[in-house]
Amino acid sequence: MPNSTTAGGFLLVLAIVLPVVGVLLSLPLGGRYAQRVALILMPAGLAVAVAIAVGVWRTNDVLQYFVGNWDPPLGVAFRADGLSAVMIVTAALLICGIGLFARAQFPTPHGAEARAPLVFWTLLLAVWGALNAVFIGGDLFNLYVALELLTFAAVPLVSLDGRAETLAAALRYLLFALLGSILYLLGAVLLYGTYGTLDIVLLSGRIQAGPAAWGAISLMTVGLLAKAALYPFHLWLPPAHAGAPAPASAILSGLVVKAPFFLVVRLWFDVTPKMPERIAAQVLGILGAAAILVGSVVALRQARLKLLIAYSTVAQIGYLFLMFPLAIEPETGHAWASTAWTAGMLQAISHAFAKAAMFMAAGLIAEALGHDRIARLSGIGRALPITVLAFGLGGLSLMGLPPSGGFVAKAMLLTAAVAEGQWWWAVVVLTGGLLAGGYVFLVLARALADASEPVTLRSTISPGRQAVVVALALCAVLLGFVPLRPLELLQIGRPDIAIGGLR
């Protein structure tokens, strides 16, 4: 670990500053410019993201920046390891895709500024900046501020339509998120009181198993789980994600819930590498398994497409937490643990692309039909073939069928589960895949069925928007073809887990 700012560390500052500049420009320039500001900043932000990934890949080490030249523990550090780099690039690609998709839905108004476009474009940038701050945060309190930034950017997106039920959903989301943040902060307080630092790297050197460390990590984990909507904290998610406008749902389901998950990974693998946590990891795995089963079964029973997709998010978040019992397994060595760890992260990324594509496809379908009742989707496959194709491609990842990133992730989870003798997780993965197959085919069967009368579309859907959706879905598919090299990128900066386990 470098002990000063590294070359290229300034890129990390830019990753946060660029979106923030956008927010600060959008408000005074007003709604007539908000979209333009966002669209101009997107390529720049994407370039910064790619540059960070290239920097990490080239130097084969962590990028680091000490803000204001104040060294931790007094100052705040930003750090990007391979995992951060991959998440930053994922977020940048998705934000750009969602931005292109949303141009038609939140257009620049003629005349006076309008509410929804201004709020959407400003908050889209804010979500982006907050995500980057979470991915590169090296200080537990700075991460708390980043989490709050994310909350305040995400909650208003839920109620952007202003319908009463979305207001209730947004309020419930906010209350869960606030409880999560305050528990996280409480844990950080205990860690500071015990070890005198909030810096992750310094902390990992000082932390020892004991009541304070255990209490702190438990509180922070529970808080983050509430924000990540892991079972049994999942109840807020479906109404919030299903009630938001489609591009906002894509951000929320694809990216926003990954941020607290990412921090759980940080905590468990980077802050506490020296604490044996097998039982706690099993608990996380059990909650994940419950999420998979409950989420999938409830998804099967939904009458509305967006709610079905939202419940499928509940289930797919469950997979993320299966990596904990498999990756934290000191006795069998790290060979398979590394496989499970990579599988978890790959699942996070491929689900991000797949779910964003599916929510936006659902949005297009709802826009075209004027409703999203699954029972009345017949004929839409003929009317909007590309959109339905995108939905299906996203579905491949959810089910874990080849070729897709979800397939590789789930296959790796299965391998690790069997190799480590924890076969019960394999059963869960397979059952979850079957159930996901059930709800995806339920939708596809309806959509591809011939309608008794030809479908009349309420509005025409531009090919450009469909192309964006299918492109994001293809990203999820392509993740199944290019596994090895990016996966090595994921391991940069992790001394504990040998890359050998992948081969």
Place this chain on the structure above:
Amino acid sequence: MSFALDVLTILAVLTGSFFFLAGTVGLLRFPDSLSRLHALTKADNLGLGFVILGLLFQAEGLFAALKLVGIWLFALLAGATVAQLIARTARMSGSTM
């Protein structure tokens, strides 16, 4: 000298405390909002005045003394305003709270 000041402080603060106590008893025992307000604002403002007076004997310098007096004046202003508003709300809603 300082002993005499201390005695004065103790006397004044005790007197102030007595008025506070009286005001609080009034708040708890009086039957309706208006008389409760009467007990509270009058007695407590006087009580605070005595406490401040007592502290003035201990004040270090003119500026500190002015600050203490300022506290009393602001408390008077706030008390008077709030009492007015509560009294009017009580009268308009006709409640006995």
Place this chain on the structure above:
Amino acid sequence: MAFDIGLATLVLGVAAWTIAARDTFAAVIGFVAFGLLLALVWVRVAAPDVALAEAALGSGLTGGLLLSASSRLAHTNGSAVIEKPSAIMRLAAALFCTLMSAALAAIVLLLPEPAPTLAPQAAANLAATGLGNPVTAVLMAYRAIDTLLEVVVLLLALAGTWSLAPDHLWGGLPGRGDPVDRGGVLTFDAQLLVPIGILVGIHIFWVGSVAPGGEFQGATILAAMWILAMMTGLVDAPGVSGRWLRLALVVGPAVFLAIGLAGFALAGAFLAYPESHAKLVILTIEVPVTLSIAATLALLVAGPPNRALK
């Protein structure tokens, strides 16, 4: 010690009242008292800066916000009685929370001795910032990035609050528009207090570089004065699309960010200040930041646009 035990007991009692009170309005009153007592506790733990922030923000502004909300929701109390969780649920919750408190208290009692601290480092580097108040040095120099992001958090909260307006009222004015207590004692008060309050707010902000105080505490007082003036109709709330208002809201974070970026060139790092002029640079940031925070806080209390622009 006796005083501390008494104070702690009082805080606990008021907090319990806040949770247990039947009536929401009464609970909110309890919360305001709780905040004020907590400010005293902050003085007792040698944190006067936090005491000021707690009294102004935690008790004052939050209390005002909750009071007005509870009076607007006053007649919805009844419906909630039906939806109360069952006695068994409540008992389980009480048990769980007691255990949690006990565990936390145990961890506090087991905290290491001597306690780890960054106080020596914060004091040693104080000279490099040109400041005399180490808390302000943490906020404006050592961890300036937290403060910068936090001002953005405030802005986002305001954008989120505004986003709740119905579409046709976008650009309109927040609040109800009818001054409370027209020509009454509150208006008189506002006329008297607002100028004094503005002076006090500026003073609190200004002394923050050397003594307890700072931009957040000062800005809160300024915000309170604006709220008082809006409540009593001395000034009307601004329309949310006004160019000047928007500029006032972002000028603080924008200057902060600009100077932070200039640090790349002038001091070798983002949010680093040239040592010879550190204090001047920090003040240059603090003045607009105070203005922006004050405006944001006041408008957060005022709420989403509620009336069409005249």
Place this chain on the structure above:
Amino acid sequence: MSDATLYGVLGAVLVGLGLFGLIVHPQPLRKILAFNLIGGGVFLLFGVVARRGASAGLGGDPVPQALVITGLVVAFAATALAVALLLRLFQETGRATLRSDDSPP
């Protein structure tokens, strides 16, 4: 038991008390109030950590003290947004509760 420890225990109790309120009160406004109580407890614990770290001629460690100020501002912003959402919900529906059967159409 020192003063700092006394207030530390107070902070711990406040967190539990607030959490209880958050769980058992059905009205969102009471939940928001309870959330602020939890916040008060957490911040107080941080203040106790700061007080215990008094050294170098300072009455307390300034780092946690500054972080508490940041936290207070964030908590206020959260309260303001939550209250705005709640009042808007009340305006739209005439009720101020969150029922579990709320679902989008």
